[in-house]
Amino acid sequence: MPLHLLHNTTATEYPRRYGDIRDNSEWLRVLIRSYADELPAGAVFSHVSAALIHGLDPPYPATDSAEVVRPGFHRAKKTLRTRDRSLNSEELTHVGDLPVTTVGRTLVDLATDYPLEVSVPFISEALRRGLASHESLHSSIRSGTRGCRRAAQAFDLASPAHESSGEALCAVKFFRFNIIGMIPQVNTYDGAGAWIARNDFRHDKHPLIVEFHGVGKYYLNNAGPDRASSENHERHMKLLNAGYRVFNLVWADLFRAREFTKIRAAIAEFG
Known part of the structure; x- marks a missing residue:
């Protein structure tokens, strides 16, 4: 249970210290x-x-x-x-x-x-x-x-379907900015039917994708942050080549309007 003092046989520090929020x-x-x-x-x-x-x-x-x-x-x-x-x-x-x-x-x-x-x-x-x-x-x-x-x-x-707090916050921000049609955790394929990625959010009508990148995605990856970053870039390029507009969000973006205003404008451009 999270609030109990840890067992005497463990050496885990309590409380844990992360150096962040x-x-x-x-x-x-x-x-x-x-x-x-x-x-x-x-x-x-x-x-x-x-x-x-x-x-x-x-x-x-x-x-x-x-x-x-x-x-x-x-x-x-x-x-x-x-x-x-x-x-x-x-x-x-x-x-x-x-x-x-x-x-x-x-x-x-x-x-x-x-x-x-x-x-x-x-x-x-x-x-x-x-x-x-x-x-x-x-x-x-x-x-x-x-x-x-x-x-x-x-x-x-x-x-x-929200796999992290960041993705859940994205859903809230979509609501706040009147961004409609963003579906969580959708498999995306190219024009030939080849699987590209499972995306955090994809619009239900337009080729628009929103990805949230938490720090854990890079630093909890078994192969290390460099490998994770390289794989993410490769996936991003495949999505672009398949005709998708991709917005990559980080934690700070969830607390400011700029990126969500851009997403809303991009959806409007599709008509």
């Missing part, structure tokens, strides 16, 4: 662990804290506070946020010794209270890992309550 989540895990024995009666971990406890990875630092729900109490401290929420027994569970909302309730809370950029990657990961289904999530929405429309939108945008 993942360190925020590691320290949030430590903070959650520090509150484990101090929760008041009726309080259970929720939202991002619950997602971390269930082993889901945040797309980027969404909060630096531990989060709980507790009926009849609402308070926001620097390191602990308490929301006044009522829960039924089916929405509660334990992971190890930690009281926590179930995966389903956690995803509903995230979809209701956080922007799409936070909730959709969490939901997509849960769908991909088989921890939830679109049907169960949509049926959990409480119609007429605050945030119910945003939750429904988050569930619609999330997909098990």
Whole structure:
């Protein structure tokens, strides 16, 4: 379980240190662990804290506070946020010794209270890992309550086909920029029917492809970053020669408008 201290027989450093935005989540895990024995009666971990406890990875630092729900109490401290929420027994569970909302309730809370950029990657990961289904999530929405429309939108945008947080964020940005028709994880072939690649996103009508390049694609490749970069360039050229317009996005592109404005304009040019 992600928040338990590691077994004495392992030599793994805790918390892990990455030197990037993942360190925020590691320290949030430590903070959650520090509150484990101090929760008041009726309080259970929720939202991002619950997602971390269930082993889901945040797309980027969404909060630096531990989060709980507790009926009849609402308070926001620097390191602990308490929301006044009522829960039924089916929405509660334990992971190890930690009281926590179930995966389903956690995803509903995230979809209701956080922007799409936070909730959709969490939901997509849960769908991909088989921890939830679109049907169960949509049926959990409480119609007429605050945030119910945003939750429904988050569930619609999330997909098990998103293989990373970056791809899930791409889907959100397509929605934000009114880019319609981008299908995730599509096999692409040339004019002779030869397979070229499985692309992160391809337009359903026009020869336009969007690829997201996370750092892991290069540095977690068994053959090393040089080999991965060379293979990516070769694939890119094959796609261009087959008549596709290709947009290659990196993490920073997900947080600025320029590339998505270009994608929208390119689709418009096809008519």
